[in-house]
Structures are given as C-alpha cells and as structure tokens.
Ligand SMILES: Cc1ncc(C[n+]2csc(CCOP(=O)(O)OP(=O)(O)O)c2C)c(N)n1
Ligand code: SF4
C-alpha cells in the first residue's frame with residue numbers, strides 16, 4: 420500500500436504564497452507551521468506578522484495572527500502573552516524589521532525575558548522595499564544603498580543578533596540555523612521546535628535566527644543564492660546554539676541596601 | 683514505487699529540489715504552467731527512493747512524497 424510520507428502541514432493555509440521563486444521565507448513558514456502543529460499548540464497560538472516581504476504571513480499561517488507596525492512585533496507579543504499567558508505567542512520578523520527599526524523592542528523584550536518566541540529571518544537585506552542595505556548586510560555585499568558593496572568606514576559592520584542578545588541574562592534559548600540545504604533545514608526545524616518547547620515549558624525568552632536567501636534583491640538565481648548563504652553568510656554568521664535553558668545560570672541577586680560600615 | 687507529486691499551481695521553478703535530489707530524479711519541465719513558471723517534474727521516476735529531500739527544501743511546499 421502506498422503511503423504519503425511527506426504532506427503539506429495543516430499549520431499552513433491553502434493560500435498561494437506570494438514570495439519570489441527560491442525565497443527562504445516559504446521553507447521557514449513551513450517549519451514554524453509544522454512545529455506548532457506537531458507540538459499540539461496550533462489552536463492556542465498567536466502569530467505576529469512583520470512589515471517586510473512576509474507582511475502577508477497572517478494569510479499563510481493557520482492560527483490566530485496579528486500584523487502590527489514595522490518592528491513592533493516583540494512589543495505586541497509582550498502584550499499578547501501577558502494578557503493571554505496560556506497562548507503560545509511568536510513574532511516572525513525580517514532583519515530590517517527586527518534589527519533596524521525594531522532593535523529597541525527586540526533587545527528589551529529579550530532583556531525582560533518575555534515568554535515569547537521570535538523567528539528572526541536574516542536575509543541580509545531589505546527585501547520588500549527593493550534591496551536596501553540592512554544592519555545584517557555583509558561587508559562588501561552590494562545593495563541599492565551600497566552599490567559598491569558595504570563599506571565599514573561608512574556603514575559599520577553587520578550586527579550578529581544572537582551574539583548580541585547572548586550577553587543578556589534573561590534569554591533562555593538563542594540559536595542560529597539556515598535553510599539552504601536539506602541537512603540545514605532538518606536542523607532548523609529542530610531549533611524552531613525547541614524554541615517553542617521553551618515557551619510551552621514557561622522557561623522564558625526564545626529566539627531562532629534563520630539565515631535565508633533573497634535571490635531577487637541579491638540579483639542572483641535561487642541556486643546562486645543558496646550557494647551565497649553557504650559561502651558568504653555561514654562563515655560570518657556561525658550556526659549553532661548560543662544559549663540553552665540547560666546552560667542558563669541565575670545571576671547572583673544584589674542586596675538592595677549596601678552594608679555601610681559605621682566607624 | 684516511491685514517487686513525488688508536484689503541485690503545478692504552487693511550483694515556481696526555482697530548481698532547489700532539482701539540486702537537492704541525490705538521484706537526479708527531477709528536472710524542470712519544458713512546458714510552462716498557467717502561473718508562467720516551468721514547474722518541476724520527475725524525469726527519472728524509477729530512481730526515486732522517497733527520501734523527501736526535495737520536499738524539505740521546496741520553498742513553496744509544492745511537493746508531496748509517496749512511498
Ligand atoms: C514605519 C515604517 N518605516 C519604513 C517602512 C518601509 N519598509 C517596509 S518593509 C521594510 C524592511 C523590510 O526588510 P526586512 O525586515 O529585512 O524583511 P524582508 O522584506 O527582507 O523579508 C521597510 C524599511 C514601513 N513600512 N514602515
Ligand atoms: S524580495 Fe527577497 S525576501 Fe522578498 S519575497 Fe523576494 S526573494 Fe523573498
């Protein structure tokens with residue numbers, strides 16, 4: 420008897436995804452959708468769509484969704500989670516959304532240890548608006564606002580979000596993965612599931628950064644784009660786990676009053 | 683016989699599945715679909731093992747695998 424060994428998850432709707440051919444967003448949507456479905460939390464999940472190419476993610480995910488202003492995902496997720504603590508709340512964001520306009524929201528939600536999950540899609544560019552430089556654009560990488568390649572003397576260096584957030588005490592799970600090859604897709608799924616599990620177990624803030632390809636605004640074919648992820652992005656943005664709940668240490672509590680020596 | 687089914691209404695002909703398949707089962711078809719893309723199709727169906735690697739990388743979740 421023939422068996423279906425791979426089928427489209429119920430975590431996704433039937434809506435046609437309006438992404439360019441070969442865009443990484445689609446695979447990442449599938450992984451998130453499969454994770455919430457397999458963990459049995461889809462019906463109590465609230466997703467937050469960003470501003471960016473995935474602004475229509477509310478149509479693609481088969482769960483409750485909301486679409487706030489650019490970069491405000493973590494703030495809205497905070498509110499959602501605090502009024503509905505039994506819900507599983509995730510914020511899906513691009514690098515422009517998360518690391519430019521929304522950097523303050525991101526860092527403070529992480530610092531407060533909000534019990535939310537952030538799915539951070541790092542494609543090193545502003546996709547939706549036509550390929551401007553992002554905070555994550557690699558040195559030397561061409562974009563419409565760095566036509567000769569990103570020059571660190573003018574634009575500084577790309578921000579490594581996982582490394583940055585790992586200096587904070589509160590985050591429980593921080594990992595960077597990619598989706599440019601089947602083996603990486605399998606690892607990405609594991610990390611995304613783990614991030615949601617951290618939230619289900621009420622262990623605190625979780626974020627997965629996913630290196631993704633944007634063939635259109637990198638001006639390459641989908642096959643060249645996945646090769647670029649492998650050859651240029653992965654060497655600069657190392658893959659792996661940066662913080663896990665197991666490795667988390669509670670910092671020593673400071674006394675509220677300093678002991679004053681009386682003489 | 684293991685096989686894949688490509689949803690031609692979703693496939694955008696990106697070729698990521700073509701390079702992901704270890705047995706060169708898939709190629710883009712010569713005729714374009716109503717979407718305007720050349721969809722992926724099995725060209726060596728007898729070589730398919732049902733490993734699902736093609737489906738794992740498909741950004742449009744256009745592939746279903748049977749075994
Ligand atoms: C308040 C505000 N400022 C600027 C914009 C314009 N804008 C739309 S999407 C975007 C950046 C998108 O890049 P990214 O978040 O990396 O997502 P991608 O499209 O690459 O997935 C910008 C600057 C906006 N919509 N709203
Ligand atoms: S512009 Fe880039 S990120 Fe946006 S849909 Fe196209 S490939 Fe994807």
Ligand code: SF4
Nearest residue numbers: 693694696697699740
């Ligand atoms: S990976 Fe998916 S969208 Fe791309 S060619 Fe193959 S079936 Fe079509």
Ligand code: SF4
Nearest residue numbers: 703730731733734736
């Ligand atoms: S299931 Fe495996 S063998 Fe069959 S077409 Fe897909 S990648 Fe190739």
